[in-house]
Amino acid sequence: MISVGIVGGTGYTGVELLRLLLRHPNVQVNVLTSRTEDGRRVDDMFPSLRGHTTLKYSDLKIDELKKCDVVFFATPHGVAMKHAEELLASNTKIIDLAADFRLKNLTEFEKWYGMQHACPDILTGAVYGLSELNREQIKQAKVVGNPGCYPTTVQLGLAPLFKQTATLVKPESIIIDAKSGVSGAGRKANLGMIYSENADNFKAYGVAGHRHHPEIVEALENISGQQGVFDHILFVPHLVPMIRGMLSTIYIDLTDEGEHVDLQTLYEQFYADETFVDVMPANSSPETRSVRGANQLRIALYKPQPKKLIVLSVQDNLVKGAAGQAVQNMNLMFGFAEDAGLKGIGLLP
């Protein structure tokens, strides 16, 4: 039984962490912080938790967090990096669900997040928490930067293509047309997020540039070992009038060699031992609802035209795209069963 702290427990990733961790066989959540709700019971704010916990929010007190074995930061960008040094000094591990430990490139971090990094040295040693791709490093990690939601769909959707000695695809051709439910934007009092602005509506956003673009580029460089070839890939996110769910439609040009490989088999073999990545049969249409509430990503492949590959990649943005993957990473870091606390089946309908 390890002791867990959650910093930032009033947002959607915070309450999702609680939903998962309160049922986790190996952990006890002992600290839950909020800047605004000190002293309030969490089940008063989120009645779905009534009967499952008596936890109260508290102000962030570093001494309390230092008693934890691991602290999750479900906060805005820039919070985790301020506390990392002190927590590490107490042997407390860190899983940041924001972007403080995702990008290794400091210039990109500063450009996209509008702040200087507070602890570049710690960042250097941090591990990027895409569980399936970086499993061994995560097991050893003291600081994990949990991936962005969109980048998770892209990396798991493309990794099998780049983990080959052969060159199967033209990396510069990648186009990611991504769609997300509204909960991805968090729980904020923001005019653009209110119900009547989003229901029965569809739009693109961030077309001119989005923070997840550099994260995707850096991640694909790491996966493929190729630098520079992904700089100009296209990434266009869209907003879907649904709460949870994310689907990326990824278009890639195949090389001659890639055209003649059985990609369906290649993907199935690549993920054969993965509990949380599901390569669906040919001609499947993965739906976001098939993973609602579950730590699961599903992939389907199509080759509708010569030398063109389409990858469909779906997940619940709050689970495999955030809190679920964070718990998966915790399981790896502490030697628990990788699926501990993550066995829930998606809610359909």
Place this chain on the structure above:
Amino acid sequence: MISVGIVGGTGYTGVELLRLLLRHPNVQVNVLTSRTEDGRRVDDMFPSLRGHTTLKYSDLKIDELKKCDVVFFATPHGVAMKHAEELLASNTKIIDLAADFRLKNLTEFEKWYGMQHACPDILTGAVYGLSELNREQIKQAKVVGNPGCYPTTVQLGLAPLFKQTATLVKPESIIIDAKSGVSGAGRKANLGMIYSENADNFKAYGVAGHRHHPEIVEALENISGQQGVFDHILFVPHLVPMIRGMLSTIYIDLTDEGEHVDLQTLYEQFYADETFVDVMPANSSPETRSVRGANQLRIALYKPQPKKLIVLSVQDNLVKGAAGQAVQNMNLMFGFAEDAGLKGIGLLP
């Protein structure tokens, strides 16, 4: 062609007024104010208006408003009453879509709206703008208090029962179980209004007390000529995960006399000449989508048990429940055809 001003053009009733008035044959919208968007084109904020107007927002300048024949206040409560005296002095008529000129009872106004009334004398002369019930006074009015959305469904849903010499119902038995789409709460950056808090969810609110309760009580007293008997009626609003639409399910005990009257015929005759009130055939189920975008209220009656009447009353909260009725009132005040600018058919599906 009259000159129209709209104060508060960034909310949902403001943009709905524009949608209707820009197509109205007898008016020209010349002034559109906003506290925050001075100088911005309205079609930049609301692209649905692109191609239909070149209007810009301006700060509220009373001298500009005084040039108008009529000014609509699509503002928070308390704005119209501050400017009423000056506007009336210039012979500019006023239609307030907020609550400043709804309640005649100042004590109730102060209790529910948390402010003192700025011009009780003007309030005394103001007309309550339920078009069908107060048509003749509205024609003469200089200041109209446009009814609240819920009260409109209740008054039109019950008026035929109380406009009889016979006593058909027990007034104290009235229970109003009302349901509204989310746009009724306006266009505000409010955490409780964001998409992920409201989609795929249903709840009651304001059960312990709601501002529309005193308005309903006062209105029913005026309609029936009976004082005191409505004080303890029940009114429970609920929030429906849809943008527009409002349905009130109203339960009433019938008297012996009421039990033997043909209420279906009574309602049909009462509204026989009304363009905007539709008494549906027996056993109909009025749906909110049947009035989406239309200045229409539909009613259906049921008598499933002895001496019990159920009235279903639906409207689009932004049209017959707000902007549409305001335009209908303007038409009455200026002698235009009552349906001028209001002939649009509901959007279904």
Place this chain on the structure above:
Amino acid sequence: MISVGIVGGTGYTGVELLRLLLRHPNVQVNVLTSRTEDGRRVDDMFPSLRGHTTLKYSDLKIDELKKCDVVFFATPHGVAMKHAEELLASNTKIIDLAADFRLKNLTEFEKWYGMQHACPDILTGAVYGLSELNREQIKQAKVVGNPGCYPTTVQLGLAPLFKQTATLVKPESIIIDAKSGVSGAGRKANLGMIYSENADNFKAYGVAGHRHHPEIVEALENISGQQGVFDHILFVPHLVPMIRGMLSTIYIDLTDEGEHVDLQTLYEQFYADETFVDVMPANSSPETRSVRGANQLRIALYKPQPKKLIVLSVQDNLVKGAAGQAVQNMNLMFGFAEDAGLKGIGLLP
């Protein structure tokens, strides 16, 4: 480990049973029938189950069902009663999620379900499966009629009032204004159920009469021990544009005695030991999303006017209103922990 069969595995209650039972520590689902999908893997139809089961649908073969310890019928009305005798002869217990074993009154059954009952003798011995109210009989039952979704909200919402020696309320005054998500209508190719007919829309239905009315009447008679006084209560269901969730707003007149009782305390004490019934604090607003996917019913009480009580009662219609309560009943029937397989926390947002 008991062996479980599910008859009718292609509907929403069927797939919800699977979601719960595949994670249940004491059961193995061995048979899953479908009239149309014989031989098809269930996870092909419901990809949310991929990775969790290899079960296939089969035609209903009574010999296979007779090997089970218990069979759930997630079928249309009229199926369970045809197979009950044979199953009981093999000592196989039955939990029917349809209406075959709900109403004891055969006349009402035939009137509302349009068929003769196939086994009135078995019906006589069947137990009505409202777990909290009939726990002891359920433990002994061989046949359980799982309650309708609306009646569950009403019974749990009102039971504390009628399980008293004092007369707290006027039973004939009860008005149930109920609202349900669309999944309550099942998974059927029906024009009235398609997306564009239901989204962004709200309506009442079944106002002239609904099958759950006689079930509610009979249940309240059993709870209160009073016959005849509930015959004319009002029950009006409405359809909410959401998938899951049900809220009943119940209006009741209090007696003088009821007016002076602390009903909040009475409810809290009545349900003090119940895991799945949550009496919320005064002035709470129970939301359907707070129980999404969870076997939980939440209640809130209001007394906004003299001698008037309002009870708000919410549940997930597919869980506590159907499959979850069925599993709860199975747990009682087989002596498992009552919450086995039912510990999941609601999905919010």
Place this chain on the structure above:
Amino acid sequence: MISVGIVGGTGYTGVELLRLLLRHPNVQVNVLTSRTEDGRRVDDMFPSLRGHTTLKYSDLKIDELKKCDVVFFATPHGVAMKHAEELLASNTKIIDLAADFRLKNLTEFEKWYGMQHACPDILTGAVYGLSELNREQIKQAKVVGNPGCYPTTVQLGLAPLFKQTATLVKPESIIIDAKSGVSGAGRKANLGMIYSENADNFKAYGVAGHRHHPEIVEALENISGQQGVFDHILFVPHLVPMIRGMLSTIYIDLTDEGEHVDLQTLYEQFYADETFVDVMPANSSPETRSVRGANQLRIALYKPQPKKLIVLSVQDNLVKGAAGQAVQNMNLMFGFAEDAGLKGIGLLP
């Protein structure tokens, strides 16, 4: 005043035609057919029309249709072509909202629609009804094949690029990632279309091939005058949980020449005189709700990477994508003002 007939008045395009035509200053709808609803008033099926028409459905009687000046076919594919010859013989014009007169290539028609064409000669003379691009031919047409919804967004989104003497783009690079509201699938009792299967869900469909692919190819060939270069473009439609609305995100590689052209200006000039095509300012994000219920298509351009163009193109699939464009075509065919009956402003929110 011309006399209009509508064949197939129970679907969504049928009722949308009525919404528009009942307010059109130059037409009278005299015939409305249905295979199943003969004798029923249309406002009984669609209560949104109550108060606006007394029309009844009738069986399809060719003699009644022959009295009309124009007949709209809002039917499944294959109906219009059966009646075309007889109607033309009576000088009745035809606007088909299905696919009978879209594709000139008979092989493609038979492949995708699974039927032989009934009147290839008439097809030869039919005009493809993309109003803005084929205006002059439409004015002379006796038979118009109204474009598919997706192809409308693509053609108007790309036409300015191909109507140049210079070669601005690489035609074979086109990728169309399209998203549609559910009403695009029509009004049918289909399991896959029910609310609980589509709400809070997102998926791709038809990835391996969709009927609108050959229509897009043929249309782009006609626009560009280039044959064969579009055969392998990608078109992937997705289903959005909303009723109305369609957005296509189109990706295209620019040539060196295209890279140096001011495409924003080129588009603005190309559509400068078009009422129903709106080129939004740079960096705009067109939303489907901005055209809800309006005969309007909005376009925005982005160049986020070198030599890459992204075109966003939105419309209401039932209006500019179907019934609205059909009315626009009728206006052209009969010399009415092109915007007659089409002046409605989009419903926002």
